[in-house]
Amino acid sequence: MSERHNVTLSNPLKTKAIAESKVKTDKVDSLTLANLLRGGYIAESYIPPMELMQLREMVRYRASLVRVRSIIKNRIHAHLLMYNIKINTSPFTKEFISINLYLCL
Numbered sequence: 001m002s003e004r005h006n007v008t009l010s011n012p013l014k015t016k017a018i019a020e021s022k023v024k025t026d027k028v029d030s031l032t033l034a035n036l037l038r039g040g041y042i043a044e045s046y047i048p049p050m051e052l053m054q055l056r057e058m059v060r061y062r063a064s065l066v067r068v069r070s071i072i073k074n075r076i077h078a079h080l081l082m083y084n085i086k087i088n089t090s091p092f093t094k095e096f097i098s099i100n101l102y103l104c105l
Contacts (some may be wrong), residue, residue: 010033010042
């Protein structure tokens with residue numbers, strides 16, 4: 001939408017005219033915002049560039065993958081403990097996996 005139109009993001013904490021109004025409808029709020037914008041009294045929020053927004057999205061996605069990985073590892077540990085299997089080393093290292101694959105062959 002911002003590619004075709006001039007978009008202004010209002011900072012709601014600094015735009016008190018809407019919060020202090022007695023009548024709260026979208027129609028009244030939009031008219032108040034339009035009047036504030038026309039008069040140059042709107043408190044704008046920072047909108048990061050598209051490149052920065054994409055980088056932030058990648059970081060959020062990676063963080064969600066790390067959370068899922070931790071959940072899966074905790075489930076594996078719980079399952080091993082349920083069968084009283086104790087492993088002295090970390091079972092999620094390349095060395096552990098390669099040693100156990102060698103022993104299974």
